[in-house]
Amino acid sequence: MPFLELDRLGKQFGAQTVVDEFSLAVAKGEFISFLGPSGCGKTTTLQMIAGFLDPSCGAIRLEGRELTAVQPAKRGLGIVFQSYALFPHMTAAENVSFGLEMRRVPRAERVERVRSALTMVGLAGYEDRYPKRMSGGQQQRVALARALVIRPSVLLLDEPLSNLDAKLREEMQIELRQIQRNLGTTTVLVTHDQNEAMSLSDRIVVMSQGRIEQIGTPQETYERPASAFVARFLGRTNDFAAAIDRTVAPPRLVAGSWSAPAPAGIAGPVTITVRPERIGFADAGLAARIVTRIFQGDHWLFQCVSECGTVIVIRQNDGQPQPVEGDAVHLAWRVEDMSLRGAGAAA
Amino acid sequence: MSGAIDTAPVHAAPGDSSHARPAWALSAPALMLFAGVLVIPLVMTVMLSFHDWGQYKGIEPVFILKNWHEIATDPYYAEMFWRTFRIALLTTLIAALFGAPEAYILNRMSGRWKSLFLLLILGPLLISVVARTLGWALLFGGNNGLMNKLLMSLGLIGSPLRFMFTETGMVVALVHVMMPFMVMSVWAALQRVDPQIENAALSLGASPLTIIRRIVLPQIMPGVLSGAIIVFSLSASAFATPAIIGGRRLKVAATLAYDEFLNTLDWPLGAAVAVLLLVALVLIVVGSNALIERRYAEVFR
Numbered sequence: 001m002p003f004l005e006l007d008r009l010g011k012q013f014g015a016q017t018v019v020d021e022f023s024l025a026v027a028k029g030e031f032i033s034f035l036g037p038s039g040c041g042k043t044t045t046l047q048m049i050a051g052f053l054d055p056s057c058g059a060i061r062l063e064g065r066e067l068t069a070v071q072p073a074k075r076g077l078g079i080v081f082q083s084y085a086l087f088p089h090m091t092a093a094e095n096v097s098f099g100l101e102m103r104r105v106p107r108a109e110r111v112e113r114v115r116s117a118l119t120m121v122g123l124a125g126y127e128d129r130y131p132k133r134m135s136g137g138q139q140q141r142v143a144l145a146r147a148l149v150i151r152p153s154v155l156l157l158d159e160p161l162s163n164l165d166a167k168l169r170e171e172m173q174i175e176l177r178q179i180q181r182n183l184g185t186t187t188v189l190v191t192h193d194q195n196e197a198m199s200l201s202d203r204i205v206v207m208s209q210g211r212i213e214q215i216g217t218p219q220e221t222y223e224r225p226a227s228a229f230v231a232r233f234l235g236r237t238n239d240f241a242a243a244i245d246r247t248v249a250p251p252r253l254v255a256g257s258w259s260a261p262a263p264a265g266i267a268g269p270v271t272i273t274v275r276p277e278r279i280g281f282a283d284a285g286l287a288a289r290i291v292t293r294i295f296q297g298d299h300w301l302f303q304c305v306s307e308c309g310t311v312i313v314i315r316q317n318d319g320q321p322q323p324v325e326g327d328a329v330h331l332a333w334r335v336e337d338m339s340l341r342g343a344g345a346a347a
Numbered sequence: 348m349s350g351a352i353d354t355a356p357v358h359a360a361p362g363d364s365s366h367a368r369p370a371w372a373l374s375a376p377a378l379m380l381f382a383g384v385l386v387i388p389l390v391m392t393v394m395l396s397f398h399d400w401g402q403y404k405g406i407e408p409v410f411i412l413k414n415w416h417e418i419a420t421d422p423y424y425a426e427m428f429w430r431t432f433r434i435a436l437l438t439t440l441i442a443a444l445f446g447a448p449e450a451y452i453l454n455r456m457s458g459r460w461k462s463l464f465l466l467l468i469l470g471p472l473l474i475s476v477v478a479r480t481l482g483w484a485l486l487f488g489g490n491n492g493l494m495n496k497l498l499m500s501l502g503l504i505g506s507p508l509r510f511m512f513t514e515t516g517m518v519v520a521l522v523h524v525m526m527p528f529m530v531m532s533v534w535a536a537l538q539r540v541d542p543q544i545e546n547a548a549l550s551l552g553a554s555p556l557t558i559i560r561r562i563v564l565p566q567i568m569p570g571v572l573s574g575a576i577i578v579f580s581l582s583a584s585a586f587a588t589p590a591i592i593g594g595r596r597l598k599v600a601a602t603l604a605y606d607e608f609l610n611t612l613d614w615p616l617g618a619a620v621a622v623l624l625l626v627a628l629v630l631i632v633v634g635s636n637a638l639i640e641r642r643y644a645e646v647f648r
């Protein structure tokens with residue numbers, strides 16, 4: 001039995017369907033991310049789990065128990081809001097303590113738990129600070145401590161890191177992951193940042209316009225995207241129009257001057273999708289010319305014009321000499337690094 | 348060490364004054380207007396309150412404490428000032444008691460209803476205070492008041508409700524007049540509250556009552572208190588409403604000062620009453636403002 005289960009959940013605002021047929025089973029202790037562009041219904045789904053919105057249809061179950069009928073105050077979930085929603089008239093310690101007071105935890109135990117929660121998020125010594133006198137990262141940690149101190153069965157995070165600068169965000173990601181691992185709290189994170197989703201989650205739910213596009217581990221969704229949308233949303237991709245050449249035996253899959261043995265079960269024209277870092281420069285392959293070359297520290301980014309349109313190539317900066325702008329090159333990739341899609345694609 | 352501290356302001360000073368001069372020059376026109384219409388009449392009023400006055404001799408520009416002595420010793424004035432502040436305080440309390448929930452409910456309404464009810468609450472500001480107060484007088488004034496007639500014909504009351512020339516009447520009419528100021532002030536405070544904050548408290552297990560008491564109220568309290576300061580000072584110095592409801596029989600500071608100026612023609616005594624009202628109000632407002640700011644420092648920022 002899954003720990004948290006969303007069963008064909010749906011939400012309508014008037015005539016507009018915002019979440020549609022959302023089914024997901026979350027195991028205990030799992031870290032799940034909802035990933036999708038703005039307005040795809042991530043927050044709406046999270047708020048339905050939290051109980052702030054009533055689903056139009058479908059069910060939410062926690063350990064097999066129906067959750068939709070339970071008051072939000074009685075669900076026992078920990079929530080970190082995008083705006084943190086700290087209580088500005090309370091100190092950090094009072095903020096964290098609030099949930100325990102509501103649960104009538106005895107005073108001595110409360111003090112102890114507040115202290116250890118603040119220590120866990122690295123805010124020991126900030127007990128008496130008011131939120132207004134804390135940095136964004138510190139406020140975010142208070143919000144996290146406030147949500148975790150009640151020992152929630154599920155932790156819901158709505159873009160908690162989006163207000164932080166890049167460096168702090170990375171630090172908080174690592175910290176969040178460590179805390180979650182140590183406590184083993186089942187966690188649902190909402191984000192529109194694919195790097196965040198990939199570095200934190202056990203599984204990612206890629207959403208588009210209220211529908212689930214794919215559920216899978218970060219590696220699965222990145223390397224075997226279920227749809228063109230998923231492929232494009234998770235990092236850069238190159239698309240090539242390809243056709244099957246049946247004049248030769250065995251038939252070959254051809255894109256411009258690149259070709260490879262055609263996989264079984266392919267009939268008509270298809271689209272080949274390859275990640276930029278999986279394309280290499282070779283002696284034979286798709287003929288192209290390098291238009292721009294950008295140095296990015298640990299890697300080079302090449303923009304090439306080929307017979308099949310613009311191609312982006314990423315090469316590791318491993319000390320090898322790299323082609324320069326204007327060079328004529330051949331682009332090649334391994335068959336297992338590409339995914340096929342289109343009218344004739346079997347998969 | 349101390350040398351470093353001492354020299355710091357000296358270094359800063361030239362930069363400051365070079366900024367200060369154009370600042371003063373630029374605000375000069377406004378300052379002159381301010382002095383012309385506010386400071387000079389005020390100083391003249393204060394001076395007037397020390398002059399002498401007689402039925403036949405009129406105002407004599409001498410320096411005596413006669414008026415102040417009269418106000419301090421005659422219990423009539425003490426009673427009148429107490430009445431003024433009692434009415435203002437009651438008005439403030441009732442306005443806060445009804446205005447704060449009103450603003451909170453208003454803020455939770457959705458789109459169209461919100462703007463409609465906001466208009467209903469702020470609309471009366473467009474109507475003259477005199478017209479609004481006369482409305483109350485028409486409803487409850489004596490035996491001919493519409494409401495009194497209706498209630499008596501229904502047999503609910505034996506004799507007409509006493510409204511005119513009572514403090515109750517004055518407070519009711521003043522609350523009606525002052526309500527928009529309270530609602531607006533609380534409304535402004537509510538706009539600064541994170542809309543997710545109630546959900547946050549809810550998810551931590553708080554009941555709706557606890558949320559209002561421990562989360563919402565502390566955050567809008569500065570708004571309630573600044574609204575209270577506005578309502579209190581406006582009610583204590585209100586003229587039209589007390590003049591219509593209270594008339595000659597139930598005087599407050601503003602109506603008394605008016606009568607001394609225009610009926611008795613004892614300008615110095617009227618000036619003394621006006622100055623006392625002003626000083627008391629300034630002290631109360633500044634004092635409570637400082638208290639509020641200190642108490643709610645973390646919410647205000």
Ligand SMILES: Nc1ncnc2c1ncn2[C@@H]1O[C@H](COP(=O)(O)OP(=O)(O)OP(=O)(O)O)[C@@H](O)[C@H]1O
Binds near residue numbers: 041042
């Ligand atoms: N109360 C509401 N009434 C009507 N439509 C709403 C309401 N709340 C959200 N929507 C619509 O539902 C859709 C999904 O909103 P939601 O907040 O879930 O998006 P999101 O995925 O969280 O986006 P973001 O990344 O921008 O936060 C949006 O198109 C939005 O306009």
Ligand SMILES: [Mg+2]
Binds near residue numbers: 042043044
């Ligand atoms: Mg959102």
